[in-house]
Amino acid sequence: MTGTDLTVTGTIDANGRGLLTIQPRNRQTWVVSQVTPEAPTSGATTGALRKNGALVSPFLATGDVIADAPPVTLHTGDRMTVEWTGATPGEPIAAYVIYDDGNNIQ
Numbered sequence: 001m002t003g004t005d006l007t008v009t010g011t012i013d014a015n016g017r018g019l020l021t022i023q024p025r026n027r028q029t030w031v032v033s034q035v036t037p038e039a040p041t042s043g044a045t046t047g048a049l050r051k052n053g054a055l056v057s058p059f060l061a062t063g064d065v066i067a068d069a070p071p072v073t074l075h076t077g078d079r080m081t082v083e084w085t086g087a088t089p090g091e092p093i094a095a096y097v098i099y100d101d102g103n104n105i106q
Contacts, residue, residue: 003033004101008082009094012039018084018093023074024101030074034067034098037082045086052078074099 008020018039024030037047037059047059049066051074057066074080082095 003098004103005096005098007094007096009092012084012087012089012091012093014089016085016087016089018082018087018091020082020093020095022080022082022095022097023078024076027076028101029076031071031100032074032080032097033071033100034065034096035080035082036065036096037084038094038096039084039087040091046084048083050081050083053081056080071100 006022008022010018010020012018022032022035035049037049039047047064049056049059051072056072059066072080082093084093087093
């Protein structure tokens with residue numbers, strides 16, 4: 001299994017919500033093994049990791065790591081979202097994602 005990583009970033013909206021989307025590209029299948037959400041500690045009170053709208057795991061607003069077996073498989077058309085609510089509008093958010101895209105290039 002070859003590990004690949006990416007960081008997705010965004011901003012909390014005027015309603016105190018944040019949404020980041022993780023999707024495979026170019027007809028790839030990704031096996032996501034870890035998601036680390038990051039938001040300012042002054043705001044976000046709840047967080048959720050979802051696959052196609054279904055809850056995978058709740059998380060602490062920041063400093064939490066969503067990992068462990070089983071990993072989550074994303075096929076073309078699947079969407080994984082990292083969601084925050086109750087946060088301060090305008091604050092930056094990010095999610096660090098570790099996944100396997102099936103490539104053996106290191």
